[in-house]
Amino acid sequence: MDGSPRSLTATVRHHLLNPMALGYLAMVVGVLAYVEVDAHFVEQQDASFAGLLLFVVTAPTSWLFLMLPEPLPWTGIVVGALFQAVVLGDAYRKLSGRPRHGTRPSGA
Structure with a gap:
C-alpha cells in the first residue's frame, strides 16, 4: 500500500x-417503502408495528440509539444500515477472494 x-x-x-x-x-x-405505505395508505383500527421492522432490519446497531432523545432513534436506522452494509461488504470481499483496494496479489 x-x-x-x-x-x-x-x-x-x-x-x-x-x-x-x-x-x-x-x-x-x-422495508422503508413498506413502512411508509403502511403508515400513509393503510386504514387501521389500532396502532401498527410496521415501524419496528426498520429497527429489526438494522439491528443490533440501531438498537443502541433507541434510548436516546427523539430524533436520534431514527438516525440509528441510517447509521445501522450503513454500518451493516460496510460489514457485509467487507465479508463479501473476504469470502469471494477479491483483493482489497490498493493491495497486490502475491507473486507480483
Missing part, C-alpha cells in the same frame, strides 16, 4: 459497491 489517504468517494465506493452491501441496502429501502 502506498499510504496515501483515499478520498471519501473512493472509500464509500470501496466498502459499499458490491452485491452484498447493495442488496442489503436495497432490502432496507424496501
Whole structure:
C-alpha cells in the first residue's frame, strides 16, 4: 500500500459497491417503502408495528440509539444500515477472494 489517504468517494465506493452491501441496502429501502405505505395508505383500527421492522432490519446497531432523545432513534436506522452494509461488504470481499483496494496479489 502506498499510504496515501483515499478520498471519501473512493472509500464509500470501496466498502459499499458490491452485491452484498447493495442488496442489503436495497432490502432496507424496501422495508422503508413498506413502512411508509403502511403508515400513509393503510386504514387501521389500532396502532401498527410496521415501524419496528426498520429497527429489526438494522439491528443490533440501531438498537443502541433507541434510548436516546427523539430524533436520534431514527438516525440509528441510517447509521445501522450503513454500518451493516460496510460489514457485509467487507465479508463479501473476504469470502469471494477479491483483493482489497490498493493491495497486490502475491507473486507480483
